[in-house]
Amino acid sequence: MTFSNLGLSQKVLASVEASGYTTPTPIQEQAIPHVLARRDVLGIAQTGTGKTAGFVLPMLTLLEKGRARARMPRTLILEPTRELAAQVEESFNRYGRNHKLTVALLIGGVSFDDQQKKLDRGADVLIATPGRLLDHFGRGTILLNGVEILVIDEADRMLDMGFIPDIERICKLLPFTRQTLFFSATMPPEIQRLADSFLTNPVRVEVSRPATAATTVSQFLVTTGREPAEKRAVLRTLVREAKDLTNAIIFCNRKRDVATLHRSLARHGFSVAALHGDMDQRSRMQTLDDFKKDKITLLVASDVAARGLDIPAVSHIFNFDVPTHADDYIHRIGRTGRAGRSGTSITIATPIDRKYVAAIEKLTSTTIPPLEIEASEERSRAFYGSRTQPAE
Known part of the structure; x- marks a missing residue:
């Protein structure tokens, strides 16, 4: 199966080819023909598919x-x-390079003036x-009675963040005749109820059982x-000795640990940046952009960044802390091994983490x-490091 078999236009096929993709993933293969046929779609898929x-x-x-x-x-x-x-938005710009479409973005933390101009223009x-x-x-400043297609993405995360009342209100403002595409990584009863109320005779597309790590x-x-x-000495050893590491995301459980680990890695000469929930939007976007463009090799992050990061080629994930919720482990390591690529995930566990590891397994x-690692040299290097530049 190739993209040319799915019914996409020549303009879109040219953009896909220019992006380096030749074979659709399972959810693309299943969903795209139904979307083109104007059917409502209920998609159940992990991030990274x-x-x-x-x-x-x-x-x-x-x-x-x-x-418009x-x-x-x-x-x-x-x-x-x-x-x-x-x-x-980035995805629309990438694949819509041959289209003259106006894409507007409405999010907090960004000046609305430019987006308002786009909305005013259509x-x-x-x-x-x-x-x-x-x-x-x-x-x-906006009218919603001309919407032809509605996409509700990451519905289970919308539920977690308390957005469901807002979504229900928005849906009441849209035309009844709209096409609706509804995506969620999991399908708890509350999400199923929403899908039943928002969708009309939908096609169900499910490509991977939730709570399974990608086989890649x-x-x-x-x-x-x-x-x-x-733990930091072990992490440094893992990074230095990692095979085929091109870039990596390192996850911590707490934002204060993100800051501590970031400072430590920077002092040890690593190309590293941090990403956590307290950063302003401009800084977050700049950090992500630098990581995507390989200006930064290591990205230390809290779980706020675990879901939805669209970075196609992350070679390694390091769990500096074992996540206390097993499903967070799935979302973390889902940042690598995406769209058929291979990836590596390494979790650092202390004796008190045993119950969390057991829950993940x-x-x-x-x-x-298990992976055996000898970090004594890294520990010694830190212990006997320069007194003017503390290693830890």
Whole structure:
């Protein structure tokens, strides 16, 4: 199966080819023909399965006919976070390079002036977080009665973040005849109820059982002592000795640990940046952009960055802390091994993490194989380091 078999337009196929993709992922193969046929779609897919292109590519094809009117967007995509919204915009810009479409982004933390101009001119695609969208609807700066396609993305995360009442209100403002595409990584009862209320005779597309790690990710477990300095020495050894490491995301459980580890790695000469929830939007976007462009090799992050990061080629994931919620492990390591690429995930565990490791192995129905590492040289280097530049 190739993209040319799915019914996409020649303009879209040319952009896909220019991006280096030849074979659709399972969710793309299943979803795209139904979207093009104007069917409602219920998609259940893990992050990293190519889900975004699964709706962006057919939407671009459908949008080649017709034109937008002032303040009346033709399509609406709802995302739970600023980062996800910005990444979907990037996807439209990448695959829509042969189209003359206007894409507007409504998210907090970014000046609205430029986006307002796009809306006033007529937006073919509006990508928004629910709260920001309702703010502008309340001010009368946008009309939603011309929306032809609605995408609700990461619905289970919308539920976690308390956005469901906002989404229900938004849906009441849209035409009943719209096409709705509804995506979620999991399908708890509350999400199923929402899908039943938002969708009309939908096609269900499910490409991977939730709570399973991608088979393209090689997982390993490294045991260490509980002292933070020892954990940092083990991490440095892992990074220095990693095979085929091109870049890596390193996850910590707490934002203060993100800052501590970031400072430590920087002092040891690593190319590293940090990403956590307290950063302003401009800084977050700049850090992500630098990482994507390989200006930074290591990105230390809290779980706020675990879901939805659209960075296609992350070679390694390091769990500096074992996540206390097993499903967070799935979302973390889902940042590598994406769209058929291979990836490596290494989790550093102390004796007190045993119960969390056991919960992960139970959830994923796998035993994470141990990886032996000798970090004494790294520990010695830190201990006998320069007194004027503390190593830890």
